[in-house]
Amino acid sequence: MSVVHVPVDTLLTESPRTLIGAGRAAAVAKEAETVSQSASRPLRVLLVVGAGFSRRPWHTAVVGALRPARLHVAVQPGMPTPASVARLAGEARDHRADVVVAVGGGSVLDGAKAAAALSYEPADPTCASVAGACDEPAPATGLPVVAVPTTPGTGAEATPFATIWDVDRGRKLSLRGGSVLPSVAILDPDLLLGLPGTRFACSLLDTFAQALEGAWSTRADDRAEALGAAAWARLSRFLDRPYRSAEAPDASERRAALLAGHYAGRAIAVAGTTVCHALSYPLTLRHGLDHGHACGVTLGRVLRYNAAVEDGDCADARGAARVRAAIARVTDAAGAGDAPTLARRIESFLASSGLPPVPDLRPDAARVAAEALSYDRAGNNPRRLSIESLTRLLTTTAP
Template sequence: MDALGELPLRGLLRGPREVLFGAGTRASVPAATARLGRRALVVTDPRLGADRATGQLVDGLRAAGLAVAVHDRAAPELPVEDGAALAEEARRHGADVLVGFGGGSCMDLAKVVAVLLAHGGTPQDYYGEDRVPGPVAPVVAVPTTAGTGSEVTPVAVVTDAERATKVGISSRHLVPHTAVVDPELAITCPPSVTAAAGADALAHCVEAFTAVRRRVDELDGARVFVGRGVLTDHWALLGVRHVARHLRRCVEVPDDLEARSGMALAALAGGMAFGTAGTAGAHAVQYPVGALTRTPHGTGVGLLLPYVMAFVAPVVGDRLREVAEALGVPEAQRTGPDAGSVRAVADLVAAIGIPRTLAELGVGADDLPALAAASMSARRLVENSPRELDEAAALRLLRAAHAGDLAVDGQEVGAASGDTEGAA
């Protein structure tokens, strides 16, 4: 048997050498870092640079015997030129270990610097899949948001103004050596950032679970992202369940540690899932949409996710039934070609403030053909779609997202799930 998600069971999974998870685990960062080097560069952003938690981290690293430099200027939607500039700072410091402390941009910047310290050149030299020739400087990744999953993934995403889009550097060598996930660090995360990050985590889980399934001979490591398998499926559904339980609560009650812990686990699970399986259409289309509208990545993928789910439903309807169950959609409402999953996701992301249509982001109807063409440049994402995603299909998808049309090939999607918060 070789049906979707059925026997023979097979899969591939990549991840850090160590993952520490739970409230208070940030206290382990100095010892974990000291095992990897003697001269640490902490990469964070301006808001966190002024936060007491960063001072405590730096004091702890110095008490562990490390020479520490701090870069607290990491920018959102990581500009590619920042990687080369910071690599020069790191060389002057003699850095032999990086600590990425913050959101996805901070951790991705640390990854890019780790590549350049080991192999030289510029970030542009490593665009695409599997172009990093060997091991890089070790990275300890400490997320302060719950979304990107960058603490466990083999990719760093940068914004390249010359290409007017985001570009990924993907390599198994980019997986951080150690991930320390302390949900307490996210308590001060603003609600809008929590919402966008959480929507990103959900997209990682759903797209990894519905990604193309490749032949067994394609799991040999030639690709960084190999499509779904039994190992990534486990992490993806775990992540969906925790998003359904905890995301709205995190946005509405930021200091709820139980909710923050649930979303930290959801983001970690999403990273473990897509770090091997990969993502697909929502991410491919968001890259040019984000560049055009200058909106956060998570906002774009959260908006686009239900439309992408509707697009792939004809070929992965059974998978979307499992997603609907994980989201807490009652069995009686798991109807239609998507089993109610599309409407449940659309309602969940709208409930946390994500716009429902591209028009609400300021995208004009005349922009859609160019966006569809630009979406095709992210080949690793396009090729991971379970349903063929060519330029014409991307344009249909964009038009649906612009108009708010959630139909599956003309068929109405399943009934709304109601409130998914607290769902099992």
């Protein structure tokens, strides 16, 4: 089966402005200055990082690159919550930031994006106002964001939405709107250096899911399908041999993973995610699985399920043939031949990833299914679902 490579420049023409290549993080101050609306100098920058920032080998170089600016460093530890987003937005306001620079994984980027979008609100953001903002479109204007991912896979640098976890209520919230989309994405493969192997595996699993879901979604268009296929053309190499989390990815693998994650992020920015992501939220909130891991554990089963769609159970108004063609486009790009083969290879990757074993989901399957169906993205799935069919899918072991 031939491997499709869609040219990069035809898929990266829309916002955010995207810089790709080793060493490109050195341009972060210039990019921040360009997107800032402020003429004041020195530029006032809120730098949002994760808890592990200072352990990464490149962290002093990134801070050094921003030194001409008046810098305030804020930490987004773990998953963004209404409280952490309110705190970050408050820090942006107190610092009178002109621009937010987010350097980290998906949680850091999402926390920073949400805080930037809410930092122009008339009153200081609170937990309640952040959670309330997720019920409506995000404010039209916010601080510009320069997003610098340090894990591959989340695509958060390319999406106009930010995931916020309301752990107390057991719900995943989403802040959505044009102001949540970063202005610039800097994809520097050198920033993946020092990433633990199991974190890399989780990021890849998130990308596997987002690239497939972006292509088969009922909201997918040709562009989303092409982006999903372009991502998988770069992901197939990770399925070609058993994944070893102890082996650091080389420069070429780091670039492929980062670019695939970005393509997949752009695909879901167009088409949204579907039932794998809807299932992942209760798996994270109730069973403690990392986001990518939570997406990966059901992806093979959902791929087989969706590939067997017929017109009688198709949720896409364009018909089952369109869904099967979108899946075939991705499996061709992955060099897998057909959907069951790709599903099996994804499951082999998961089994060799070094990630902890998945808890037995069977006793909780009906509840996980019901919670998943309560998220609107489950409605993007191209094959119809019910609590019964989803429970069956969760309790069926791979063939």
